[in-house]
Amino acid sequence: MTRACSTVLFSALLLAIPAWRQANAAAGAEASLPPEKDDWIQIETAHFTIFSNAPEKRALDLGKSLERFRAVLSAFQSNLQIDSPQPNLIFIFRNKESFNSYNLRVGGKLAEVSGMFHAGWDANYITMTAIWNEDPRPTIYHEFTHQFINNNLSVVPAWFNEGLAEYYSTFVGDERQASIGRPVAGHVQWLSFHSLIPLKLLLEQDYNPDFYTEVTRGGTFYAQSWALVHYLLANGPDRRGQAGKFLDGIIQGLPVEASIQAAFHIPLETLEKELQGYVSRGRFNYSQITFTDKFRVDDRAKVRSMSRGESLARLGELLFHLQEERLPDAEAHLREALRLERAGGPPAQGRRAYRRREWTRDPGRNLPSRPRASQPGHQASSHVRRGLCGAGKPRRSAWGRPEGGDRSAREGKATPPVPARCHHESLLSIYEVGESQRGPGTLRQGHRSPQRRGGDPMGEAGAGSL
Numbered sequence: 037m038t039r040a041c042s043t044v045l046f047s048a049l050l051l052a053i054p055a056w057r058q059a060n061a062a063a064g065a066e067a068s069l070p071p072e073k074d075d076w077i078q079i080e081t082a083h084f085t086i087f088s089n090a091p092e093k094r095a096l097d098l099g100k101s102l103e104r105f106r107a108v109l110s111a112f113q114s115n116l117q118i119d120s121p122q123p124n125l126i127f128i129f130r131n132k133e134s135f136n137s138y139n140l141r142v143g144g145k146l147a148e149v150s151g152m153f154h155a156g157w158d159a160n161y162i163t164m165t166a167i168w169n170e171d172p173r174p175t176i177y178h179e180f181t182h183q184f185i186n187n188n189l190s191v192v193p194a195w196f197n198e199g200l201a202e203y204y205s206t207f208v209g210d211e212r213q214a215s216i217g218r219p220v221a222g223h224v225q226w227l228s229f230h231s232l233i234p235l236k237l238l239l240e241q242d243y244n245p246d247f248y249t250e251v252t253r254g255g256t257f258y259a260q261s262w263a264l265v266h267y268l269l270a271n272g273p274d275r276r277g278q279a280g281k282f283l284d285g286i287i288q289g290l291p292v293e294a295s296i297q298a299a300f301h302i303p304l305e306t307l308e309k310e311l312q313g314y315v316s317r318g319r320f321n322y323s324q325i326t327f328t329d330k331f332r333v334d335d336r337a338k339v340r341s342m343s344r345g346e347s348l349a350r351l352g353e354l355l356f357h358l359q360e361e362r363l364p365d366a367e368a369h370l371r372e373a374l375r376l377e378r379a380g381g382p383p384a385q386g387r388r389a390y391r392r393r394e395w396t397r398d399p400g401r402n403l404p405s406r407p408r409a410s411q412p413g414h415q416a417s418s419h420v421r422r423g424l425c426g427a428g429k430p431r432r433s434a435w436g437r438p439e440g441g442d443r444s445a446r447e448g449k450a451t452p453p454v455p456a457r458c459h460h461e462s463l464l465s466i467y468e469v470g471e472s473q474r475g476p477g478t479l480r481q482g483h484r485s486p487q488r489r490g491g492d493p494m495g496e497a498g499a500g501s502l
Contacts, residue, residue, distance in 0.1 A: 068137060068365040069348070069372060076347035082334040083119060087350050088128035090166040092339060095128050098166065100335045101173050102126075102180060105207050107333045108214050108325070109184060117187045120160050124183070126176075127163045127354060135165045138354055141361045151175035153182040156357050160186075163354070174205040174220075181205070191287050194243050198258055199265030206322075211333070217269060217322035223259035227315050230256050235308040238264070239292045260315075267314045270321040345376035 070089075079086040081099045083106060088095035110118045129135035132150070140147040151164040151172075162179045166172050181201040185192055206218035233241075233256050241257065268279040278299045285295030293304050300307055342350075352369030355362040 068368055070134070070137065070351065072344065074134075074344075074347065076342040076350075078340055078342050078346075080338045082336065084124045084126055086126045086128060087342070087347070088130070088166070089134060089347075090128050090130040094130075094166045094168075096337055096339070098128060098172060098176055099126075099337055100333075102176050103335055104209055104333045105177050105180060105204075108207070108209055108216075112325070116184075118184065120155075120183055120187050122156070122159045124160050124162070125350075125354075127161070127351075128166050128172075129163070130165075131167055132165055135163065138163060138351060138358070140359060151179055153179040154357060155183065155186045159357070161354060161357060173207075177207050178202060178205040189287075193239065193283070193286055194241055195238050195257075195261040195264060196283060199261035199263075202258060202262035203265045203269065209325075211327070213324065213326045215322055215324045217266065217320075219266075219320040219322070220259075220262055223262050224318065224320070226255055226259040227263060228318075230259075232260050232312060232315070233257060235311065236292055236304060239286075260311075263315050264311055266320055267311055343376075345373045348373040348376070 074089050076087060076089050077092055077095065079088065079095055079099050081103050084099060084102060086095055086099050106118060127138065129138070135150065136146050139149065140152065150167075150170075152162070154161040154163075160183050162176065162183075164172055164175045164179065178201040181204045182197065185197055185200065202220055202223065203217055206216075206220055208215045208218065232238075233253065238257065238260055268275055282295050282299035285298055286292070290298070296302065296304050296307055348369045352366045352373060355366035355369060358366075
């Protein structure tokens with residue numbers, strides 16, 4: 037009964053692939069299947085499901101790090117929604133070659149990225165690499181922050197989305213203390229050698245792949261977005277409150293100049309000079325939290341091996357949601373998984389019967405209705421970033437957008453905005469925890485003063501640093 041049911045549901049997923057795509061999926065797509073020697077495991081933590089072909093210890097450590105990061109956000113952002121109503125599916129690939137088989141295509145070429153967040157109506161997907169000589173934790177913190185923002189705000193400017201994700205990406209924590217907002221060394225060094233984007237252009241920039249394919253602009257966008265968020269967070273509660281009002285104005289459709297004047301009571305040019313001065317000084321405060329009680333994180337995890345059919349089904353599902361260009365590859369994975377199951381292998385439990393499980397019934401109508409989704413135009417969006425592969429290397433972001441949507445839908449204007457001020461001020465208020473002594477710990481500020489050119493870009497730690 038289980039095998040028959042799963043086969044029918046799996047076939048339904050294949051039927052969702054347009055017939056013309058099925059006809060075009062031939063040897064090229066079938067060649068995209070991973071090597072048969074690939075061993076995949078599934079890890080279930082308290083809040084995440086991880087699929088990985090990386091070494092088990094490496095994948096487990098990343099899962100525990102993400103649980104710790106989530107716990108800190110939950111403790112200090114208790115008025116916001118930490119967990120998504122959709123399941124969190126994380127794919128950790130052992131190396132760049134393995135990751136690239138499931139990477140985005142931009143202009144027919146592989147995107148220069150090492151991690152991605154995809155918010156869909158049925159699931160959230162995070163993909164990343166676990167290369168042995170790089171620390172992948174900033175990537176996974178960055179991507180989870182995108183989910184955190186997506187859970188609480190209907191529409192967000194690109195600079196705020198990426199800047200806040202970068203701000204949280206340097207999280208460091210254990211059971212006694214944590215620090216948030218440490219400088220991103222690559223961004224500090226990048227800004228030392230590159231001119232800033234005009235602030236008006238930065239604030240109005242949407243997720244446009246053409247913008248990010250130009251290396252210098254893409255690198256500066258990430259670095260300057262991080263610097264702007266850092267500036268807004270590190271200059272006292274008044275500035276943070278003004279930042280919340282500014283974001284409110286943007287979401288409500290006010291022009292950039294009008295929003296700045298209404299929130300900060302200064303013209304755009306003055307704010308731009310303040311940001312330039314902040315970057316030039318190179319002194320970036322960060323928040324350090326000391327927990328008054330032993331901070332407990334549920335780091336229990338269950339690990340099991342996956343059959344080839346299961347791993348192909350999960351990878352096919354990922355490709356199916358990624359972008360239209362990957363549909364032939366998705367079909368090749370799904371058909372092979374179905375063939376293995378019909379041949380008598382273990383049922384491919386990895387595929388999700390989303391048509392059955394993710395559709396809910398509206399009590400007011402005898403019709404199925406979707407659960408809460410991300411904003412229009414963003415349901416198939418993908419944030420992509422370059423990992424911390426070395427100082428000065430840029431990170432890019434490219435979004436795959438649903439076809440057929442007009443500009444207003446792509447920009448998320450089709451939905452009434454969430455009352456943003458309380459959400460924005462909460463997202464911007466991590467510094468205030470120590471001032472009011474709320475939550476499970478206290479907070480103090482540290483600083484690092486990166487050298488502007490040459491030497492260690494992180495510089496010497498200040499008196500308040502870890």
